[in-house]
Amino acid sequence: MNQVEGKCAQAKVTFTREIREGIVSREIIKSADDCDLIAMGKMGAHAEWRDVFLGTNVEYVVRQTHKPVLITPSEYKPFRKMLIAYDGSSFADKALRSGTEIAQAMKLPITVVCVADKKDEALQTLSKAKTFLEGYKLAVDAVAKEESDHAVGILEVCNDEDSKFDILVMGAYGHSRLQEMILGSTTVRVMRSTNCSILLCR
Numbered sequence: 274m275n276q277v278e279g280k281c282a283q284a285k286v287t288f289t290r291e292i293r294e295g296i297v298s299r300e301i302i303k304s305a306d307d308c309d310l311i312a313m314g315k316m317g318a319h320a321e322w323r324d325v326f327l328g329t330n331v332e333y334v335v336r337q338t339h340k341p342v343l344i345t346p347s348e349y350k351p352f353r354k355m356l357i358a359y360d361g362s363s364f365a366d367k368a369l370r371s372g373t374e375i376a377q378a379m380k381l382p383i384t385v386v387c388v389a390d391k392k393d394e395a396l397q398t399l400s401k402a403k404t405f406l407e408g409y410k411l412a413v414d415a416v417a418k419e420e421s422d423h424a425v426g427i428l429e430v431c432n433d434e435d436s437k438f439d440i441l442v443m444g445a446y447g448h449s450r451l452q453e454m455i456l457g458s459t460t461v462r463v464m465r466s467t468n469c470s471i472l473l474c475r
Contacts, residue, residue: 298333305340312343315464332461335445335473341371342445345470352470355381356438358427358463360388361398364444368474369402372442373409375472382412384436388426392419424462432468445473 274290281288293300305311313331335342357372359365369385376383385402389395395417406413420426431441445460464471 298330298337301330301334302338305338308340310343311338311340312345315344315346332464335460335464339475341475342473343470344464344473346468350439350469352379352381352439354436354438355383356431356441357383357385358441358443359385359398359402360423360444361401362444364475368442368444369405371472371474373406373411376411377409382414384414384416384438386416386418386427386430388418388420388423390419390421392417395419424459427463428466432466438469440470440472441467442472442474445475
């Protein structure tokens, strides 16, 4: 906590210390009521004791909160290149807007990836994102990927060593929220396997 306070002081960011007792994930959600963003490390101190139903504290928070969540890897990397996963859903629209605002503020280049069962579908969906981005003065690239498993497609682009993305921005849910809850969320699968920071938007 003292280390965080010190870094906030260096960055001239207001810091408030709050210590709570209770179930970690639930207390985090309660504490975030008046906040715009939750930031968490990907692997907590007790991540090895993973619950097979709820997953880690991070996964529980992601499933239960209505706030955007920034999840960071154990090793800090400054943001230099952003990937936005886009599927045309309302959650993806929010991710596109949020990612673009951050990229504009930090002067980051953006790559937008769309994964669909057929490449024509991916290209059609990407056109919507491209139209939105035309209003911004940003370096933009676009990738249309044909892959029936959308999590696999996103991860192949995100974890590509040549691309070196520092942050992935995506919606917390896709088109079928009920299907994701029953069969296993694309969001959670990507979150578990990505090598960079990830911002989940609602």
